[in-house]
Amino acid sequence: MCEKLRKVNSWLGAVFGDQPVPPFEVNTRTVDILYQMAQSSEARCSDTALLIEDYKQKTSEYQADAAHFEDVLLQGVGLSGASLSKPTADYLSALVDNAMVLGVKDTSLTSFMPAINNLTGDLLEVEKSNRKLERELRALQKRLGSTLVLRGNLQEDIDKTTKSQAVESAKAEERLLNMDFVTAKAQELSIRQQRSEAQLVSRNMDKSITHQAIVQLSEEVGALQNEIIPLKKKLEPYMDLSPSPSLAQVKIEEAKRELASLDSKLETKVDFK
Structure with missing residues (x-):
């Protein structure tokens, strides 16, 4: 650990130079980490x-x-950098810049053509990729438009449903209030009915004059009236007969007695009512 610490201190001193090295906690883990950093830095x-x-x-x-080529140009054709015109120097500078951009080893046509062909191929691939991306973008825009329309429709449906729920909630609340009112009213009427029945019982009221008894009596009267109708129809053929025949007279008397009996019952029921 001492050897690692000496190397770490030496490396930190070289890194910070004249500046003081920041204090750090000296332990096995810290020294190992700094030692690895020192080794990586040195590498x-x-x-x-x-x-x-x-x-x-x-x-x-x-x-x-460059010096060799300058000597060749100067000795072979008598050209030097200082003797070139400004347009020529600009053309040569542009040629050198193009060669550096294309990454060719020299400025000959055989070096430029493959590099230009490679760049042309890369350009075509980029244009092809751009067209593909444009198609995908148009498709995404179309789907986005459909999604936005669908979102608008869904939002409209949600708004309608929310309004409908609010109306139904108000109606339900109103029905609950009405139900509470009806329930309270029914309880009140039930209590009043019980009180009235208790009062009637305390006054010894005759049950025969209650509403239920009167309804039952009315039903019985109706039934008796329905029984009289066929008897009257039986008497109709005998009404036109001559009073002289004894048999007809007997039948008429029997029918009259039966009718009188029914009338008596009916009158009794009506008087009782």
Whole structure:
């Protein structure tokens, strides 16, 4: 652990430089974590140093190649960077920039054409992907429109249902109030009926003049009247007979007695009523 702690302290000192290292709790877990960070940092720094050295070497090579090409141009055709006109220098600069963007090794036509073809192919693929995305976007917009319409219809149905429920709730509440009123009224009438019956009992009221008895008596009177009707029909044929025949007279007398008996019963019932 002591070796790890020395390495951690050395690494922290290199990281913070002139600034003081912030205090931290020294324990096994903390030292292990900082030791791993130190190792990772040193590995990255080593890789970065190697990459920088590689870039420096390539820069030197490019500079040497540029100097060589300048010598070739100067000695072969008598051209130098200072002798080029501004348009020519601009064209060469644009050519170099295009070569760097395309990532070609030189500015020859055989290097530019494959790179341009590759970019053209990438462009076609991107356009194809864009058209596909546009179709998907239109389909999504269409579905979104249908969804919004459906949402509006559902919201309208919900509003109608809410209003209907409010109306039905008010009606139900009103019916409950009416039911409570009717129940209270029925209880009140029942109590009044019991009190009236108790008063009638206390006054020794004749049950024969109660409503129920009168209704029953009326039904009996109606039944007797219905019995008289066929007897009267039986007498009708004898009404036209001559009074001289003894047999007809007997039948008439019997019918009259039966009719008188029924009339007497009827009168008795009516008088009793």
